[in-house]
Amino acid sequence: MNFDAITIRDIARELQLSVSTVSKALRDSYEISEKTKKLVLEYAKENNYRPNPMAQSLKKGHSKSIGIVVSSIDNQFFSQVINGMESEAYSQGYNVIITQSHESYDLEVQNVSHLIHRAIDGLLISIATETADVEHLRRLQQQGLPIVFFDRVSSEIDTHKVIVDNLGGSYQATIHLIDSGYKNIAHITSSVTSSVTTQRLSGYVQALVERGIEVNDQYIKYCAHGGLNLEELEQAVDELLQSSTPPDAILTASDRITTSTMTLLHKKNIRIPQDVALVGFSNTVLADVLNPSLTSVHQPAFEIGKKATEMLLSIINSKRPVTEFENVILPTELFIRNSSLKVAPE
Amino acid sequence: MNFDAITIRDIARELQLSVSTVSKALRDSYEISEKTKKLVLEYAKENNYRPNPMAQSLKKGHSKSIGIVVSSIDNQFFSQVINGMESEAYSQGYNVIITQSHESYDLEVQNVSHLIHRAIDGLLISIATETADVEHLRRLQQQGLPIVFFDRVSSEIDTHKVIVDNLGGSYQATIHLIDSGYKNIAHITSSVTSSVTTQRLSGYVQALVERGIEVNDQYIKYCAHGGLNLEELEQAVDELLQSSTPPDAILTASDRITTSTMTLLHKKNIRIPQDVALVGFSNTVLADVLNPSLTSVHQPAFEIGKKATEMLLSIINSKRPVTEFENVILPTELFIRNSSLKVAPE
């Protein structure tokens, strides 16, 4: 921090004033005469004075910035969410600090710790696939850190949460597959521990049950690392394809799993949807130009980010401790494209 | 910063020691007895003591973190670059703070300012498409802030730079198109002011000239905002398609322009490559599963990020001012897929 090295003290010395006078003048205090204010303000502007926010934060205990933890920015869903967060945060004079957990519990803990020590005023987090224990977050919350969960939430911590209607999205997609004529519908999803997994699985099961289709456990595959390493996903896909009655359709439960599954099917020369139909949760802007175009469950990512940030800032700005928490559920939207086309048997 | 509220002072009080003793013990100073060190360290660990980095930064004048400015994380190229940066930074004990300029000059300036005031020790930046004037960066550099440019560099500032062989990549792609039988090759690129634009344009022109094909200015379209708003791109595409001799191939110069062009062509029912072939700079992992699969010029994004960070940290850690700067140029790789397939005339 020796860039723009001029400090409040320099101004004071130069103008023959005390530091406190300068400080107050800078903050437009009513105690300071217009004349002095003008003098200080002009000098400050001319010399490109910038308050040192480290010092300010140290003093004031807050930093006007909020921390974000997502699993990976290399994911259209999360980058869209982040854009929504930036938008809301900027409009209220806050900055954001973005970090990635890469689905790792250790990295999540490390990032949160880094953010905390960067004096963030609040935390927006989608917990990592690996994370089973949220003790690190609960402690922080108890100590007064405002936290808002989005996407992957924890039921063990009571705070504002923003998710989508995962059950509904999954249900709708499965019904679509069934009504398109598919019978043996598999589901590739993320880690068992994730809230998102549970909800999307429920939607899938509910649709099957409702249409009188037996739920086959062999058709449900979990990826402990959210499909981050291709091996686990490939194994899941292989097991499905090599089973005695291979599925004729697959519902994939996350952006990465969806696109990776598509890539794997291509690599294995499995035709979509002739050999197996594919419907997946995904926010990729390329859904239309994929081969085939991808039927996808789309989430209002920008709105999720915006809403989560609004709620976080409302906690931060609240005079009294917030104890009533809200659980916002936004709708998903099913875009039907060619990857789930009904095909006549050959 | 009252989360994990325990401070060095608390430890001192609890252990009946002075703060300075505790501070030294924590930093494993030779002045402190093993016994005391052990006492302090254990107490600190048990009580989950974390030094307050704001205070440390304020005191020491550095923060062990580096700032990153990219145009948009919603772009596989940049998110891969960032992963490379994180990887190198973490391995050297640094944290990164990621910000997006969204191709806007104002946002770039604001982000840089925010980063500076967050006491970053160095800056990694790919300048925004809109940015023509780099005065804000030059001033910072003169004041001693280590800066490393990557991707979009400025010739007006002398520092380490990491780019790819843009000319070569573009040349190779164009030659590939020509040798595949395409004659009327258009080039959709970014803002005129960008270094990347110039280099990629040169490669394109060079290939045409070398193969004795006339360079047609009508075939070269600029997008002032890097294709960020679809309108400017759509106009470019329309102008090309509606010209008296429409191109039979297009070379697109950036990730966003490439994917957006593909989307537009689909929307207009223009067949690729039958009606027009497409080759583009892109790092999307979906290139293989696009319709058609996309011939792309791929950049070693992770390595770019890693290398840039290495260089930045070498400046930061250098005892004496660095005045000799390096210009690293990494190779691109052309992946030939179906979007540039040679097609027999109908």
Next chain:
DNA sequence: ATGAAAGCGCTAACAA
């Protein structure tokens, strides 16, 4: 081997 004290840049209670 340990402690007292100054100070990083800033804010704010209190004095003048």
Next chain:
DNA sequence: TTGTTAGCGCTTTCAT
């Protein structure tokens, strides 16, 4: 209206 002073949490001389 302006100035003095005491910290925020930490590091670092300089005593002891």
